[in-house]
Amino acid sequence: MKNILRLVCLLFILAFASCRPKDIDGDNPPPSGAYRNGVWILNEGLFTSGNASVDFFHKDSSVREANIFQRMNKRPLGDVLQSMILYQDKYYAVVNNSQKIEVLDAKDFRSIGAIEGLVSPRYMMPVSPDKAYVTDLYARGISIINPANFSLTGKIEYNTGGDTAWQNWTEQMIKVDNEVFVCAVKEEALIVVNTDSDKITDTIPLLAEPQWMARDKNGNIWVMSDGSIDKRSSHLFRVNPANHSVEKQFTFPSTTIGPVRLKMNAAGDELYYIYKDVYRMNIADENLPAQPLIPANGKQLYGLGIDPRNGDIYLGDAVDHIQNGAVYRYKPDGTYLQTIDAGNSPMDFLFVD
Amino acid sequence: MNPLKSLVLLFAISLFAFHAEGQTDSFPVTEFEPVIVRARYLPNTLDTTAIKHMQTRNLSDLLGRSSAIFVKNYGPSNISAITVRGLSASQTRITWNGMELNSPMYGMADLSLVPAAVFKRAEIASEGGIGGNVNLFTDPDYLYPAGLSFSALQSIESFDTRYSQLSAGYGSRYLPKGEFTKAYGGSTRVYYRTAENDFSFINNARFGLPVENLSHASTEMYGLVQEINRTVFGQNDLKAAVWAQHNFRQLPPPLTSANNKETQKDNSIRAVVRYEKRHLLGESYINGSFNGEELIYDNKTIGIHSPGRSMSVALSGGRRGIHRKYGSYTAELRTQYTRAIVGRYYSPKEQNQIQANFEIINFKERGWWVGFNPQLVNFTHFMPNSYLRFRRFYSGRPVSSLEILARLNYKYPSLNDLYWVPGGNDSLKPEKALSQEMTVQSNYLSFLKRGEAFLKLTAYSIYAFDFIQWQPADGAYWQAQNLNEVWSRGIEASVKFQKPVLRGLMTWNNSYNYTRVSTQKPINPTDKSVGRQLIYVPRFTAQSSLQYERKKFFAGAYYTYTDYRRTPDGYLPPYQLIDLDMGVEKKFQETELGLSFRVNNIFNESYQVIIWRPMPGRWYSLTMNLTWTKKKEQP
Numbered sequence: 001m002k003n004i005l006r007l008v009c010l011l012f013i014l015a016f017a018s019c020r021p022k023d024i025d026g027d028n029p030p031p032s033g034a035y036r037n038g039v040w041i042l043n044e045g046l047f048t049s050g051n052a053s054v055d056f057f058h059k060d061s062s063v064r065e066a067n068i069f070q071r072m073n074k075r076p077l078g079d080v081l082q083s084m085i086l087y088q089d090k091y092y093a094v095v096n097n098s099q100k101i102e103v104l105d106a107k108d109f110r111s112i113g114a115i116e117g118l119v120s121p122r123y124m125m126p127v128s129p130d131k132a133y134v135t136d137l138y139a140r141g142i143s144i145i146n147p148a149n150f151s152l153t154g155k156i157e158y159n160t161g162g163d164t165a166w167q168n169w170t171e172q173m174i175k176v177d178n179e180v181f182v183c184a185v186k187e188e189a190l191i192v193v194n195t196d197s198d199k200i201t202d203t204i205p206l207l208a209e210p211q212w213m214a215r216d217k218n219g220n221i222w223v224m225s226d227g228s229i230d231k232r233s234s235h236l237f238r239v240n241p242a243n244h245s246v247e248k249q250f251t252f253p254s255t256t257i258g259p260v261r262l263k264m265n266a267a268g269d270e271l272y273y274i275y276k277d278v279y280r281m282n283i284a285d286e287n288l289p290a291q292p293l294i295p296a297n298g299k300q301l302y303g304l305g306i307d308p309r310n311g312d313i314y315l316g317d318a319v320d321h322i323q324n325g326a327v328y329r330y331k332p333d334g335t336y337l338q339t340i341d342a343g344n345s346p347m348d349f350l351f352v353d
Numbered sequence: 354m355n356p357l358k359s360l361v362l363l364f365a366i367s368l369f370a371f372h373a374e375g376q377t378d379s380f381p382v383t384e385f386e387p388v389i390v391r392a393r394y395l396p397n398t399l400d401t402t403a404i405k406h407m408q409t410r411n412l413s414d415l416l417g418r419s420s421a422i423f424v425k426n427y428g429p430s431n432i433s434a435i436t437v438r439g440l441s442a443s444q445t446r447i448t449w450n451g452m453e454l455n456s457p458m459y460g461m462a463d464l465s466l467v468p469a470a471v472f473k474r475a476e477i478a479s480e481g482g483i484g485g486n487v488n489l490f491t492d493p494d495y496l497y498p499a500g501l502s503f504s505a506l507q508s509i510e511s512f513d514t515r516y517s518q519l520s521a522g523y524g525s526r527y528l529p530k531g532e533f534t535k536a537y538g539g540s541t542r543v544y545y546r547t548a549e550n551d552f553s554f555i556n557n558a559r560f561g562l563p564v565e566n567l568s569h570a571s572t573e574m575y576g577l578v579q580e581i582n583r584t585v586f587g588q589n590d591l592k593a594a595v596w597a598q599h600n601f602r603q604l605p606p607p608l609t610s611a612n613n614k615e616t617q618k619d620n621s622i623r624a625v626v627r628y629e630k631r632h633l634l635g636e637s638y639i640n641g642s643f644n645g646e647e648l649i650y651d652n653k654t655i656g657i658h659s660p661g662r663s664m665s666v667a668l669s670g671g672r673r674g675i676h677r678k679y680g681s682y683t684a685e686l687r688t689q690y691t692r693a694i695v696g697r698y699y700s701p702k703e704q705n706q707i708q709a710n711f712e713i714i715n716f717k718e719r720g721w722w723v724g725f726n727p728q729l730v731n732f733t734h735f736m737p738n739s740y741l742r743f744r745r746f747y748s749g750r751p752v753s754s755l756e757i758l759a760r761l762n763y764k765y766p767s768l769n770d771l772y773w774v775p776g777g778n779d780s781l782k783p784e785k786a787l788s789q790e791m792t793v794q795s796n797y798l799s800f801l802k803r804g805e806a807f808l809k810l811t812a813y814s815i816y817a818f819d820f821i822q823w824q825p826a827d828g829a830y831w832q833a834q835n836l837n838e839v840w841s842r843g844i845e846a847s848v849k850f851q852k853p854v855l856r857g858l859m860t861w862n863n864s865y866n867y868t869r870v871s872t873q874k875p876i877n878p879t880d881k882s883v884g885r886q887l888i889y890v891p892r893f894t895a896q897s898s899l900q901y902e903r904k905k906f907f908a909g910a911y912y913t914y915t916d917y918r919r920t921p922d923g924y925l926p927p928y929q930l931i932d933l934d935m936g937v938e939k940k941f942q943e944t945e946l947g948l949s950f951r952v953n954n955i956f957n958e959s960y961q962v963i964i965w966r967p968m969p970g971r972w973y974s975l976t977m978n979l980t981w982t983k984k985k986e987q988p
Binding site for chain 1 (some may be wrong): 558559560561607608609610611654655656657658775822824825826830876877878879880881882885888920921922923964965
């Protein structure tokens with residue numbers, strides 16, 4: 001009987017003997033509250049896990065401050081951080097699956113409001129101090145918000161008539177004078193919105209699913225589309241915003257690999273994108289580059305950013321989208337510089353002076 | 354909750370138990386012998402009393418109360434996924450009367466859709482799935498005693514939860530165990546459950562931790578279970594059961610996500626038929642089953658209406674025999690056809706499975722089992738499932754046994770893994786696992802003065818290859834891939850004491866699981882997860898319950914502890930829950946009235962099993978049961 005009792009006691013001791021895991025967060029220094037001359041690392045987070053986060057990398061000291069929104073505002077940022085912009089001394093963080101845009105003070109990253117009532121917001125494009133467009137995955141339109149008073153003010157109807165809302169998915173935007181060019185993903189086109197009338201005025205047909213845009217030094221718009229979902233070809237287009245014509249078209253060689261994250265350097269003459277590896281292409285080139293600038297070497301490259309100050313390349317590695325990722329920093333010529341820890345699924349970068 | 358509270362309570366329970374040891378010893382222990390015998394040397398069985406007392410709940414709640422198995426519970430109206438030995442829900446097979454409940458579309462069985470009303474017996478076995486099996490049965494115990502019975506059960510619970518159940522049963526003859534005669538019977542049970550689930554919780558996703566009420570979490574479930582059984586002198590048995598069910602639920606979003614007003618409907622109809630013919634030294638049998646399922650997901654905000662339907666028909670036949678000298682054997686052939694029509698597949702998908710089961714048992718003091726269960730899917734994938742088990746009995750006091758089991762198991766990918774658009778991958782290989790386990794079991798027959806003690810200790814190791822994981826492939830879309838190798842190892846311990854006390858029976862049940870499960874191979878050069886515990890698998894879980902039953906009265910205290918669980922980028926804290934229940938039954942001639950009351954989570958613990966998915970604090974349940982029985986005269 002004694003042995004039995006000993007065993008029972010041992011079981012309960014073991015039951016309560018669990019230790020606090022060693023690598024639990026809590027050792028980070030307090031946030032500095034000063035976010036200049038650095039890089040915001042936008043960590044998308046795992047869908048429905050509510051672990052989107054924002055880190056800040058101080059370029060001068062090479063120090064990374066982790067999870068700043070949570071630590072400054074004592075609450076999580078939300079579910080799936082899609083994009084973030086700096087506009088009139090405020091950051092606007094578009095949190096896709098939380099259906100909101102968090103508005104943050106640029107000085108210390110404290111929340112000063114939120115724009116709610118959105119459906120599945122993706123990107124924000126200010127067109128005037130009191131008007132901005134927000135693209136959406138499911139809203140059947142482009143939302144109009146007032147970034148000054150954080151209100152939802154209207155909607156540009158966009159309905160292709162598909163059965164499901166995502167047939168009207170709109171993605172990245174570029175503003176040229178009084179026109180905003182919007183990726184209409186499922187329509188496989190660019191739609192053009194007049195910022196005075198808030199109406200769609202034109203549609204520029206493309207191929208595959210256009211999602212990424214960049215503008216070069218000549219004012220031309222580059223659009224990259226992904227066809228891999230249907231095992232079709234993916235494409236890169238050059239669009240003239242003046243006459244809405246497609247001037248160049250490049251076709252990616254694989255139908256199973258899809259290109260992501262199109263970026264332009266500060267000079268506006270070189271494009272960068274991830275096509276499993278990282279590629280660089282001069283805007284004057286007549287063909288897509290055959291050799292990568294930075295090979296992935298098995299890494300899950302997910303985010304891409306080009307520092308407008310020095311051309312450094314920042315690559316986000318999502319690893320498996322479950323554990324925290326990493327960021328690799330390279331010189332413009334592809335020489336490796338350093339690795340920076342990141343949050344879950346680092347997908348974009350915002351450079352600030 | 355403060356762990357100190359739990360320790361104090363456990364200490365009090367312990368004191369009570371051992372104080373009771375010194376109480377009256379005049380109760381004839383033999384009255385409880387059938388219970389004790391049933392518990393010996395069987396797979397882990399869920400307490401049949403617990404199943405009876407939790408008629409208004411589901412399999413997820415039952416496992417949580419009666420075992421240390423961890424269930425990933427997304428909330429009271431949401432998905433509940435079993436996690437046996439740290440493996441995924443799709444790697445543990447849930448069966449009902451031998452028919453697999455795991456959805457062919459998404460691989461797992463949602464335990465919240467398995468109400469306790471649809472089974473009377475449950476066992477947890479190592480064989481079957483990679484993580485094992487949970488087998489549910491509707492045993493035809495209505496054959497004894499014979500007669501007609503009607504019962505009505507009504508339960509009122511917190512959060513506007515109502516449960517109603519009506520049952521009727523008929524048995525043609527009194528049929529004591531082991532006695533063979535002609536008899537037939539049947540039972541019908543209908544149930545209806547609604548819940549608002551609008552409980553209050555602390556919202557730790559918002560500044561200031563405000564207390565809020567959960568919204569958009571209501572559920573409605575109704576169903577019917579019909580059984581028909583016939584036996585002719587115990588030589589020809591026909592058993593049939595049908596289970597039809599409808600469930601509608603609003604899906605509350607995680608605390609960090611806005612409400613898209615998502616809803617899900619699950620409709621199912623399942624039927625099993627079994628015919629057994631006994632011979633002098635064995636039996637032959639034929640089984641047939643049909644499983645039709647429909648899942649309709651709706652998200653009105655974003656305009657998604659996603660229906661999925663599947664249908665499986667299975668037929669099996671076999672023979673079990675006994676050799677007087679060497680032992681027994683089983684030979685079975687099973688074939689199954691599955692068809693699924695899902696909006697997110699390019700076209701309807703079909704699957705054919707053929708499985709042969711061979712088992713030889715040499716059951717002596719040093720016994721061994723050999724099982725070979727090869728499976729062929731779509732005439733392309735051959736999966737040679739097999740196992741080998743040794744058992745050594747040590748007679749005397751206590752009666753003990755040592756068992757060693759080695760297994761090779763395969764799991765074919767779910768239809769969603771293969772065909773979902775986008776990301777389904779029809780070139781996936783089956784997952785494969787090599788397992789070993791050792792179990793020591795002991796019965797202390799005369800322990801605690803006419804009481805008894807049962808101990809079971811299992812150490813196991815499961816190494817799984819070609820683990821399927823959804824990851825972004827070369828494009829922007831996620832794809833199912835055979836990426837990983839996962840190693841699960843751990844210890845499962847259970848101790849049970851039973852002793853007659855105060856003319857009743859006191860049962861103290863304890864179980865404890867230690868689970869260490871981690872990936873073993875980096876999926877890419879920067880994967881740092883190798884060796885780390887998988888997300889949402891607690892290393893430690895413990896369960897303890899103290900129950901007292903005396904004729905028409907029962908009372909119980911139930912404790913569970915769940916350790917830290919990794920989340921994608923942090924940890925969820927441990928939680929401890931304590932429930933109490935008690936009930937009485939009173940008989941008035943042919944009518945019996947039962948009344949029971951339960952308090953759950955009495956310390957109002959605020960906890961989340963899955964991050965940003967709140968669980969209810971303290972809640973109550975009152976159940977009334979009225980049974981009318983017209984017994985037949987015994988011959």
